[in-house]
Amino acid sequence: MPVTHSQAILNGERLALTRALTQVENNTAEGLEILEALFPHTGNAHLIGVTGAPGTGKSTLVNQLALTYRQSTDSSVPPRVAIVAVDPTSPFSGGALLGDRVRMQDLAGDPGIFIRSMASRGSLGGLAAATAGLVQVFDAAGFEIVIIETVGAGQAEVNIARLAHSTIVIEAPGLGDEIQTIKAGILEIADILVVNKSDKPGAENTLRGLRNMLTLAHPDGNHVNHHGQLMELDTDMDQTENGWIPYVLPTVATTGEGIPDLVNSLSEHYKYLKSSGIWQVREEKRLKNQLETLLGTALRSRWEKRISPDIYQAALAQVMKRELSPWRAVEKLILGAGL
Amino acid sequence: MGNSQSKIRVLIAKAGLDGHDRGAKVVARALRDAGMEVIYTGLRQTPEMITEAALQEDVHVVGLSILSGAHMTLVPKILKLLKEEGLDDTRLFLGGIIPDEDKPELTKLGVNGIYGPGTSTQTIIEDIQKACQ
Numbered sequence: 001m002p003v004t005h006s007q008a009i010l011n012g013e014r015l016a017l018t019r020a021l022t023q024v025e026n027n028t029a030e031g032l033e034i035l036e037a038l039f040p041h042t043g044n045a046h047l048i049g050v051t052g053a054p055g056t057g058k059s060t061l062v063n064q065l066a067l068t069y070r071q072s073t074d075s076s077v078p079p080r081v082a083i084v085a086v087d088p089t090s091p092f093s094g095g096a097l098l099g100d101r102v103r104m105q106d107l108a109g110d111p112g113i114f115i116r117s118m119a120s121r122g123s124l125g126g127l128a129a130a131t132a133g134l135v136q137v138f139d140a141a142g143f144e145i146v147i148i149e150t151v152g153a154g155q156a157e158v159n160i161a162r163l164a165h166s167t168i169v170i171e172a173p174g175l176g177d178e179i180q181t182i183k184a185g186i187l188e189i190a191d192i193l194v195v196n197k198s199d200k201p202g203a204e205n206t207l208r209g210l211r212n213m214l215t216l217a218h219p220d221g222n223h224v225n226h227h228g229q230l231m232e233l234d235t236d237m238d239q240t241e242n243g244w245i246p247y248v249l250p251t252v253a254t255t256g257e258g259i260p261d262l263v264n265s266l267s268e269h270y271k272y273l274k275s276s277g278i279w280q281v282r283e284e285k286r287l288k289n290q291l292e293t294l295l296g297t298a299l300r301s302r303w304e305k306r307i308s309p310d311i312y313q314a315a316l317a318q319v320m321k322r323e324l325s326p327w328r329a330v331e332k333l334i335l336g337a338g339l
Numbered sequence: 340m341g342n343s344q345s346k347i348r349v350l351i352a353k354a355g356l357d358g359h360d361r362g363a364k365v366v367a368r369a370l371r372d373a374g375m376e377v378i379y380t381g382l383r384q385t386p387e388m389i390t391e392a393a394l395q396e397d398v399h400v401v402g403l404s405i406l407s408g409a410h411m412t413l414v415p416k417i418l419k420l421l422k423e424e425g426l427d428d429t430r431l432f433l434g435g436i437i438p439d440e441d442k443p444e445l446t447k448l449g450v451n452g453i454y455g456p457g458t459s460t461q462t463i464i465e466d467i468q469k470a471c472q
């Protein structure tokens with residue numbers, strides 16, 4: 001009996017793995033079949049997200065992180081590391097230049113590392129639509145660590161937090177003042193905050209700014225320091241996952257300085273997730289998110305198949321003439337598709 | 340996930356020891372603008388590194404830039420390694436300084452296209468698109 005594609009992946013065949021990643025990325029019928037077969041084997045890998053503004057050193061840090069994992073001395077067998085690196089697709093040509101490997105040359109020749117670059121293909125939020133699928137393939141293939149590097153992110157690319165168990169947000173000195181640290185968005189999703197390029201001037205200020213932000217977000221016990229006075233807060237400390245106070249770590253990714261601390265913090269976070277039950281909560285959120293995305297896409301494509309272009313064009317024309325509101329039009333188009 | 344979509348994926352690699360990557364970058368950019376997904380690997384890649392990247396990225400095309408004169412050593416080695424990994428269907432394109440007398444042998448070995456200085460990027464784009472049909 002010939003070995004099935006998914007079995008070959010489980011057996012560790014790299015060619016089968018890489019071809020499967022392509023099928024999943026292209027969202028083909030074969031790709032779906034592979035995901036389906038692999039799904040029972042997923043849920044074991046520690047998924048680590050790495051995000052931050054362009055040029056803060058994400059790829060270089062990922063390079064060091066993978067190197068350190070592969071050299072880790074405490075366990076006898078170092079974990080296998082998969083890296084999914086996402087770069088943006090051009091909105092004009094649909095093409096992409098995927099350059100993250102340039103910073104990951106140190107990882108060449110290690111069979112315990114597998115790097116896959118992917119283009120965002122029009123998705124917003126820092127990831128590609130198929131990133132979660134690729135991660136599941138790596139998870140099933142037995143990679144204990146899967147590092148997901150997002151597109152260079154600004155303030156609102158927070159999808160990585162829904163995919164990863166542990167999210168590292170990278171900052172660099174000189175990118176903004178303290179007001180940036182109290183804005184909503186990317187800093188809020190960090191399990192670990194890294195100030196990379198910490199050998200550059202201004203690193204101390206960035207570190208201090210981030211630490212101050214954390215004191216506000218996670219007051220020590222129920223107390224916060226206000227005008228030198230310790231004041232009691234009556235907030236509900238267990239709002240969400242507030243038992244974990246993010247680390248703020250300085251690193252210099254080009255030399256590897258601070259990376260062992262980062263790896264230790266990641267394994268602490270992993271232990272925390274497991275012991276507090278938050279691992280389960282995040283798994284549930286992640287799968288729910290995936291389910292809802294799939295459901296949304298499926299419903300839309302079913303609708304597209306059922307609606308006649310004439311009805312759609314007629315409704316659009318009516319909206320253009322202000323005879324029909326867009327909200328009424330939506331209702332009409334859903335009914336028109338018999339849904 | 341929308342409908343299924345596939346893109347031509349190209350690995351652009353600088354093989355060997357020369358450090359001149361302007362040509363490789365110009366080609367990478369042109370292929371990007373033609374709608375391809377281009378994986379750029381940087382300088383001083385060994386045949387083993389190039390093959391490993393081609394496997395991990397599952398590319399249709401490997402575009403090699405060689406200006407050092409070492410093409411008659413590097414190209415056969417890369418083709419052999421690609422075959423060993425089961426990547427027989429990967430097309431290899433070559434750019435750089437390649438003397439005319441070497442071209443027939445390289446073509447015989449399986450190189451799909453060879454481009455010297457002054458080649459229009461449009462020619463390269465069209466050849467790759469044709470090879471990937």
